[in-house]
Amino acid sequence: MNRLKFTPYLFLLPGCIILGAFIFYPMLQAIWLSLTDYNMVQQNPNFVGFDNYVRLFQDDLFWKVLGQTILYLVIVVPGLVFLPIFLAILVNQQIKGISFFRSAYYLPVVTSMVVVGIAWKWMYAEQGILNYVLDIMGVIDEPVHWLTQTSTAIFAVMVVTVWKGMGYYMVIYLAGLQAIPDDLYEAARIDGASKWRQIIHITIPLLMPSIMIVSIMSSIAAMKVFEEIYVMTGGGPLNSSSTLVFYIYEQAFDNLEMGYASAAGVILFLITLIFSIINITFMNKKEEAMKG
Amino acid sequence: MKNIKLFSIMMLVTVLLLAACSEDSSNESSSDNNDGGKKEIEFWTMQLKPTFTDYIEGVISDFEKENPNISIKWVDVPAADLEKKILSAVSSNTAPDVVNLNPTFGSKIAALDGLVNMDEALSDEQKSRYVQGAWKANQLNGNTFAIPWYLNTEVTLNNKAIYEEAGLDPNKPPKTYEKAMEYAKTVKEETGKYGYYPSLDLSLVLQHMVKMGADLTNEEGTKAAFNTQEGLNTFKYFTELYKNDLIPREALTGDQRETIDMYSSGQVGFFAGSNFITQIKKNAPDVYDQTFASQSITGKSGKVTLSVQNVVVPNQTKHQDAAVKFALFLTNAKNQLAFTKLVPILPSAKSALDDPYFSELPEDATATDQVRITAANQLDKAEVLIPPMENYNKLKDAMHDAISAAMLEEMSPQEALDQAEKEWNKILSE
Structure with missing residues (x-):
């Protein structure tokens, strides 16, 4: 009897070991490191209590990058939640060659971020195609320095994040769309509902579970944005495109302040945790409401 | 609820096991100290x-x-x-x-x-x-x-084709910062290309300052010493280049790879790039054929970078x-x-x-060959311009931030220099 009770956990064990080794153990260690002055070379770091946190809260740059991270979140997440819905509706049509378009939209997702970053960097360049096109369209008189002036750099990078992420969330929505029964649309058509009203009153409400998942995933992804910044701007000019993860990376691997970087990492963890909790409780309520 | 408890216990056990493992390995490594055989x-x-x-x-x-x-x-x-x-x-x-x-x-x-x-x-x-x-x-x-x-000393690489297009004499490549700015203006006016691409990556901002005659710190290395006329001249020089669009905008955020890319695609007249000559030869043979080497561009101090x-x-x-x-x-x-x-x-x-x-x-x-001979000829006056310093990265970043602020005209060169001095004194006293 007892043996039966433990059998399922035995099957969970391999997963637990992997999670423990690569997620939970490093996480606990980071929390410990954030209380020390560890610099990767000395073998026995000194315990410094909450010094790293105190320093962090007094660092103007930390607050600046935190603000920019939140800005990133506020702009990128709506883009990643709503644009892919329309993309998914577009590629959900039964027309010839549709699988080509589906793969084409998905292509950026599987392309290496470094390649994407460099390609976009060229497009954004002073003599790049973007400035060229805007110029012949008469929108601008002289080239815009997208990545090299403080007012536009972070927004230029956001565009790349959205562009690269869209295909991935599109696939999630596509699965959701295909689960919506056709008779609902049929009924709506008989009632004379326009295409737009069908989207608002059938598609969006029935996609709600997918929208929830995409919101959580894209918020967490936006909090952790790093590669595009590293490749495209290096956080510059004047740290105007730096975000929290990039800041952590700089502290850890350029300045070798592992303890300090871990402290910033713990803060990032707490922020992400709060987001996840809000999202999950919201989702549970919704589910209960639906069941009830 | 019970399940969660059991799950947490399993996690904890895993973590503890791992912690135990990591302790073990550090003890083990000290035991093979006395290996008498082959090293x-x-x-x-x-x-x-x-x-x-x-x-x-x-x-x-x-x-x-x-x-x-x-x-x-x-x-x-x-x-x-x-x-x-x-x-x-x-x-x-x-x-x-x-x-x-x-x-x-x-x-x-x-x-x-x-x-x-x-x-x-x-x-x-x-x-x-x-x-x-x-x-x-x-x-x-x-x-x-x-x-x-x-070792290497900094050598300027020049694109002869651009010199000729701009009506400049390839036998007189610029040796000073003033000349470099003058040439950059001519190239820009005559060809629309960039004459000069001074990279500001890594320690290069600091190197430009030293070449222009500024001291970075006092002898003891405890206080910033660059807030002088020479330091100000450096900030003003780059602000002017940037403001008048005489150097590519990427100079602010780009790394050295970008400098090489632009030179290799024939868009830049001259730059300090002797280390990359082999790369240019391989990736851009046409530009390589037009390339000639000349002595390093320097300022008031006459110093040349030794790497x-x-x-x-x-x-x-x-x-x-x-x-x-x-x-x-x-x-x-x-x-x-x-x-x-x-x-x-x-x-x-x-x-x-x-x-x-x-x-x-x-x-x-x-x-x-020209790069090698020019580099060797400069060796007696070349020196490592930036001595190894503690907290070097922070110092370098502080200076880069300050000069960027001046170049982007968010501050005047003097204000930016004052800010850099303040930051340096803070970091140096840590």
Whole structure:
């Protein structure tokens, strides 16, 4: 009897070991490191209590990058939640060659971020195609320095994040769309509902579970944005495109302040945790409401 | 609820088990200290495979023949990964015995007391074999943390086609910052291209300041000393170049790779890029054919940048004597001379420099030959302009931020300089 009770956990064990080794153990260690002055070379770091946190809260740059991270979140997440819905509706049509378009939209997702970053960097360049096109369209008189002036750099990078992420969330929505029964649309058509009203009153409400998942995933992804910044701007000019993860990376691997970087990492963890909790409780309520 | 409890317990057990494992391994590694038999030295280089595989393997086999009780295990690491790999190796107590590192990164580890002091490990006679300027490049707080391997001095590469297009005389390349700005203006007006691309990556802002005659810190290295007319001139100079669109905007955020890319695509007239001549030859043969080398652009101080590549021996090595022996062998005159025949670099061993290879320009000289001869000619006045400093990265970033603010006209050059001084004094007093 007892043996039966433990059998399922035995099957969970391999997963637990992997999670423990690569997620939970490093996480606990980071929390410990954030209380020390560890610099990767000395073998026995000194315990410094909450010094790293105190320093962090007094660092103007930390607050600046935190603000920019939140800005990133506020702009990128709506883009990643709503644009892919329309993309998914577009590629959900039964027309010839549709699988080509589906793969084409998905292509950026599987392309290496470094390649994407460099390609976009060229497009954004002073003599790049973007400035060229805007110029012949008469929108601008002289080239815009997208990545090299403080007012536009972070927004230029956001565009790349959205562009690269869209295909991935599109696939999630596509699965959701295909689960919506056709008779609902049929009924709506008989009632004379326009295409737009069908989207608002059938598609969006029935996609709600997918929208929830995409919101959580894209918020967490936006909090952790790093590669595009590293490749495209290096956080510059004047740290105007730096975000929290990039800041952590700089502290850890350029300045070798592992303890300090871990402290910033713990803060990032707490922020992400709060987001996840809000999202999950919201989702549970919704589910209960639906069941009830 | 019960399930969650059980799950947490399992997680905790896993974590504890892992913690126990990690303790074990550190005890284990100290036990093989007294290995009486053959010593194995692990030697890391920075991106030398496959171009220099034959050369390095040749040096290793010569060494092993002379020292049958030592065997060398060669590991080649991509340049971009070297810093991270060496850090993780040091932090997990598995550091290699001999590593090729640059002074900047070497000084970071040396500041944390991670490298063998070469002043103690080498005799005076052994030390005297090396070029003085190169030896001094690796000193931090009075200790020498590395042996110089190979050197280079900064040489300007010029694109003859752009000179001609702009109506400039290719026989008179710019030697001063003023001239460089003048040429940049002419090139811009005549061709629409950029004449000059001074990179501001890495320590280059600091180097420009020193060349223009500013001192970075006071003698003791405790206070910033660059808030002077010379320092201000540097800030004003780059602000003017940037404001008048005489240098590419990417100078602010781009790294050196971008400089090379733009030069290789024929969009830049001249830049300090002697280190990259082989790359340009391979990737842009047309531009290479138009390229000629000239002496480094400098300012009031007349100083020229010397760059040094090192070999270091981490403290964690179990065979310090054998490691130092190999480092000396690798950097002896014979081996260095053979290396410099393969790639345009200068040897750090004095006697190798006497070879006519470094003083006589061959007939039908290529740009590569010109780079080598020009670089060697400058060696007596070249020096490492930025000494190894603690918290170097923060200092460098503070200066870069300040000059960026001036160039983007968010502050006046004087305000930016004041800000940099304030930041430096704060960092230096840490």
